[in-house]
Amino acid sequence: MTVRIGWIGLGRMGEAMAKRLVKAGHAVYVWNRTASKAAPLADAGASIVGSKQDLAGCDIVFTMVSTTDDLKQVLFDEGGLVAGATRPRIVVDSSSISQEGSAEIRARLEAMGVGYLCSPVSGNAKVAKAGKLLQVASGPQALYTEVEPYLQAMARKVMWVGEGELARIWKIAHNTMFGVIIQNLCEITVLAEKAGIPRHIFLESINDSVLGSMYTKYKTPMLTNLTFDQVTFTPKLLLKDMDLGLAAARAHGVAMPSAAATRESVARLVGRGHEDIDFAVLLVETAKDAGLELKSENRKMSDGLES
Template identity: 80%
Template structure:
């Protein structure tokens, strides 16, 4: 299907093309202000973009007014925006904010473009795309790599899929929130990328906790071992920014919860099954994360896996209370 711009909406039209849809920075909306959404909005406002925001818990939206954002009262207040970003927890959450009672596109007016940065399934995303396009709304998937701390300092990676022309037009907005934005193809390919990314994310933290416990039980100070890994060929932005919490056991400084990681591991294994790919390391990690969730870990950082791994090894780990870099300082 091709599209014709018409005021604040798009209508199907047989004689025009995707390139005639323009993503404008004049009216930008944002739905979902958790740890990630809040940090990303702040990057947009810092870059000079006017952003209108809505969050289910209004108290989370209010502080963004100090950064130049406009807090609106309902999702439909954003329906006349040109572009609306969404950043929510699950596929069902995204469906609700878009199509549910009082949803963004549930009324007569709709934004021209929806850009979603949530971590959701490929199948759910395809269903949402079909519904949005039937309503004349263009849809771009734009999941990210990095946590709220990474977002705060502008070091996210944004990986997008959908109409290439729309990505090209949205790229300045994506770039304002990240160190790099890239397009991987049409449709839901960015969802596949995010699922693969977060599956690897889980496997790495599992292995990092295991080897850290091994090193400490053998006698290497935990902070020294982690520093050595960070400076080795195995070091990465990920291992560096998890080093402070693994060193000082500050699991109350939440970046990502065990429950959310379990959701992503399940998405990864579901995709592997659909595509006929064996992933034994991911399967073992999934069970380890499920055990943490089963033990009642809720609003706590998933790096608490270190404590569980140490307990399994008969090691009573303690906070080291030393200052270590997270590698994110500019």
């Protein structure tokens, strides 16, 4: 029998991930709060539904929204996915949310007989589109085994990291490093440029050094050409993640000085009004702090994500 898959949340990440499920040949039913954003999924072959409860009859429903409160809202509030008499068998959430919020959601879903897997990802929408996400999961291992083929349709690699909310801790740790790396990459790029090394040459050399990564490579064209309007992730979402990282560090008694400094830098970026823009705009602010006004180097460059 065909497994019916539901999807809630077609933002930058959700759209790219749901499309991969459709392209893999699965029957996918989608809902988004802003209905117009669902149109590209219909073009790809998904079925659009009019309400969250229209997905309640699905076997598995994936969610990709912004925060813990948003996830609670789409699941439990009036008209929410599990607020009616019919409920899906399994909910798989990929949003970046807190461990505590996730545990509360697990308790409520499991009390209703709905299985719950946390499954955050590493990678942005372009990485997702290219099928290069890393997707981890935690929760009951039997559930993971059942859901694994669908995760594999979306990611280059999938991993089960343990029971309960451990995948949330994984994601929080991952995104703390994500923030710390961009902070330091911006600092050293400004240092190199102010000293006289052209930005694209410096970034290319870092990418080809032992320190280069998929992340430093895919941020390089944006940092070189200052195309921050091509938003992958906003300063506000990064601030949320740095706060989650520091809260987890406090809860587990771990000192994280580099994360603490980065959190303040990202908070300043948000405070300066950078909203609908990529978080890599941090480069411009770092340069300003050094008395340097950056210009685009207008170079055609690869981000390493071409399929």
